[in-house]
Amino acid sequence: QAKNAGRNTIRFYDPKMQSELEARLILVADLGQALDRQQLLLYFQKQVNAQGHCLGAEVLLRWAHPERGLVSPAQFIPLAEETGAIIPIGLWVIQTACRQLKTWQAHPGLRELTLAVNVSAKQFHQPDFVDQVRRVLLQTAAKPAQLKLELTESVVLEQAEDTIAKMRELKLLGISFSMDDFGTGYSSLQYLKRLPLDQLKIDQGFVRDITTDPNDAAIVQTIIAMTEALGLNVIAEGVETREQQDFLEQRGCHTFQGYFFGRPMPVAQFEADVGK
Numbered sequence: 001q002a003k004n005a006g007r008n009t010i011r012f013y014d015p016k017m018q019s020e021l022e023a024r025l026i027l028v029a030d031l032g033q034a035l036d037r038q039q040l041l042l043y044f045q046k047q048v049n050a051q052g053h054c055l056g057a058e059v060l061l062r063w064a065h066p067e068r069g070l071v072s073p074a075q076f077i078p079l080a081e082e083t084g085a086i087i088p089i090g091l092w093v094i095q096t097a098c099r100q101l102k103t104w105q106a107h108p109g110l111r112e113l114t115l116a117v118n119v120s121a122k123q124f125h126q127p128d129f130v131d132q133v134r135r136v137l138l139q140t141a142a143k144p145a146q147l148k149l150e151l152t153e154s155v156v157l158e159q160a161e162d163t164i165a166k167m168r169e170l171k172l173l174g175i176s177f178s179m180d181d182f183g184t185g186y187s188s189l190q191y192l193k194r195l196p197l198d199q200l201k202i203d204q205g206f207v208r209d210i211t212t213d214p215n216d217a218a219i220v221q222t223i224i225a226m227t228e229a230l231g232l233n234v235i236a237e238g239v240e241t242r243e244q245q246d247f248l249e250q251r252g253c254h255t256f257q258g259y260f261f262g263r264p265m266p267v268a269q270f271e272a273d274v275g276k
């Protein structure tokens with residue numbers, strides 16, 4: 001076996017690696033065509049207040065692959081970032097979300113909702129990202145105040161100055177910002193202070209054991225206190241139980257997202273659920 005021949009040996013044949021590589025190449029090729037073949041769709045997951053009233057939704061991408069079925073974004077977003085496919089796909093997500101907002105303007109039960117769209121680092125740091133968003137808003141006539149962009153700490157980490165400048169421009173249009181997966185990255189409190197954010201989103205990793213793990217409870221309590229000090233809204237994601245909701249609420253978090261309130265769902269189902 002080449003593997004046992006020492007660390008400086010080139011491994012020239014490994015059937016398992018070979019087949020994994022082939023599977024990956026096929027997926028990359030498929031992903032490049034997914035948009036044109038209309039295999040991408042958006043799911044919507046409710047964001048609610050303390051009374052369980054729906055304030056809006058997070059838009060979550062799904063890939064309906066002809067052989068694999070619904071592929072999770074956890075599997076293809078990293079790949080799309082590597083290949084650059086995230087750029088047209090990410091634009092399509094913003095366009096589709098804004099069209100949805102426009103459509104909902106005609107429906108009394110839906111017209112106030114906000115939509116939160118995930119934006120990847122590569123997408124955000126394109127030189128013309130702000131112009132793209134501005135154009136989409138003009139073309140769709142969606143209200144910028146109903147569009148929220150979710151950034152992760154990796155966006156900031158890559159290019160802090162560019163991030164701050166772009167956020168400022170987009171905020172002038174009326175768009176708001178949420179910091180996704182908060183606490184899982186390496187963002188310094190220095191940056192946090194300088195970013196024109198509206199909301200922090202407590203990562204589901206801290207929420208999961210919040211009622212049993214004192215460390216998670218302490219972290220969440222600290223995040224909530226920090227949002228209060230910085231004048232930011234706070235939302236908890238991954239809320240699956242009544243106990244988690246109660247715990248968060250007692251500590252000052254009054255906005256939630258998670259399976260306890262609703263799974264991500266196709267638009268028709270979301271409308272039927274919320275628009276009554």
Ligand code: C2E
Nearest residue numbers: 060061072073074077093118119120238239240258259264
């Ligand atoms: P995220 O933005 O942190 O989204 C939250 C994820 O948690 C979603 O997974 C959602 O389905 C899941 N989730 C929601 N509530 C619960 C809960 O109560 N319990 C548990 N265990 N999970 C819950 P999903 O839809 O598989 O998306 C995974 C990630 O893919 C997202 O994490 C986001 O980073 C990325 N993603 C999704 N859509 C897009 C997109 O349009 N563009 C970009 N760039 N990334 C996206």
Ligand code: MG
Nearest residue numbers: 058118150180
């Ligand atoms: Mg998100």
Ligand code: MG
Nearest residue numbers: 180181203237
């Ligand atoms: Mg998240």
Ligand code: MG
Nearest residue numbers: 180181203204
């Ligand atoms: Mg995540």
